[in-house]
Amino acid sequence: MADDVELQEEGTKTLHLKALRIQWQIVAIQTIATLALIWLYLQLGSNFGACDAAHVDSEGAQLWCPALDHTLTLDMFENMLGSESGDSGFDLPLPDFLTGQGNEGPGRYYMPIILCGLLTAGWVFLNLQAPQLRRKVVLGGLIALILFLAGRLLLGWFWGMLTDWELYLPISSDVSRNHAETLVYPLVLYTQIFIVALFMIPVWTGMMGIWGLSRRMIGWSLGTTLVYLGIHALLSFEAVTVYFDLGLRPISPQISNEMVLGGLVSETIWPLLLMA
Template structure:
């Protein structure tokens, strides 16, 4: 019996993390996740934040208040985006967040000794930068005079400037913390950072939705007409594919990008965890290596195909009533009632769209008795597996 057991062979590629992290499939998934994160952030900023509660407006407000005391916000305008228009305000801080998040991710792969030295160096540098000029000017101004309890005005002013810089950085950090955590999670392989990044964005959407209720707006802003930037209650005319409006398409993009970010980033971590937990002999076995790369390739295909199908299906579901009414109106006879229903305001409100989507799902559920979806998907999957098995192992 023991003679029938064949020893495992070692292939050219292994499943060690130092090699897997630089494979093009893993890097591609990380790039897809990063692009989805940045795109999602820009879309959220465009829909809810820019020209309403963005950081540039807050910095300008504090700058006006500090001007009365002959002080100003010290960070340059090209970095804070004060002089930019629209989404241009966020491009510099987005680049800064990518650099900071990438640096933190790079630091996580260093040894504990290096991490401790870097953190202590940054902390020491921050303390010297904040209190160094203040102490130096204080000592120089009072040396030999015996008036150490009275700091000179220029030393106090330097301390105030340092504190203002810290406050300005904290203000900008409030806006870019989900990006920093997201980039750190994607490239630093941290599930907690990805969860925090997603949670902060979802929490903002929930709070924004609560604060844009008409009753809450009246309590906060009164009758001044000012308020948070919000999406119109009515869906609008279906100009995209004749099914959905631009507002609906923006929200659809936001949700799809969130799913792509979550699936791609978490997928990389799951696959690398699986490879890390394999025994050492399995990491060198060509069968395990082939299986692992099949999983990665399949995930890439699913990310593209399934997200595309999900988007198309959602578009059809949201505009299903428009499709049905257009079909009825094109039939012989009087289609006036179809046009009257199509002009109804209820179809542009949220519950009208939900009813349309539910009707689409009910029809699809009924089609399973006519079209064998499981058998069709099984045939497609078997054809794909057959094609993969025919590919030589050397290609992996």
């Protein structure tokens, strides 16, 4: 009887997350799911990440459109800031190799996907820590973001009032007293990060759901993907583009001259079936 009890103890399985994470079956499934998620996003970028070729200005330059390509929005944001500042060579704070600007095809997404992976690794590691430590790390991160945003403004403003021995607002036409200019760099940086994170929502939420074993995050990944596909299909529909054309590349028709799988499926529809 004692031997039976001992065998039962040795064969006991647990559903504790910390124990499940180290099982090779779980890790293998998570790895396959992550690769499938990355492949899916690259397929989305290949099919929905470009504007219509005819969507150009009078000089032949490509105009912005709401395609699944964060570099289009970053380029527009960069050009807008450059024209406002009068600096034709204005560059955003994050270098192009981190955001994918200047790259073509899947190269636009490689580094952002890697950054999403690093973010996911940090998020999963943080969730494995004690609640008190998690709260301290989150609070420290928020304080660091606030200080990076307004720290220089507050220090310069207080120091200016102390040296001039006069109270004044941090916004002024006087350059020496216009401390609000120090907000420009962090705000531009935060906006750049927000744009990349917004377009990469399916990736980082999906990775967090896969490696954090969170159905809620996986739901966010699937939901945002379906919402974008629905909006893209609506805005690129021929009956809509007649009145409201944003320059999206329309989805190819189901019937085409090139067929695959022995003539069963149109070549233009095959990538969409793979994503589905």
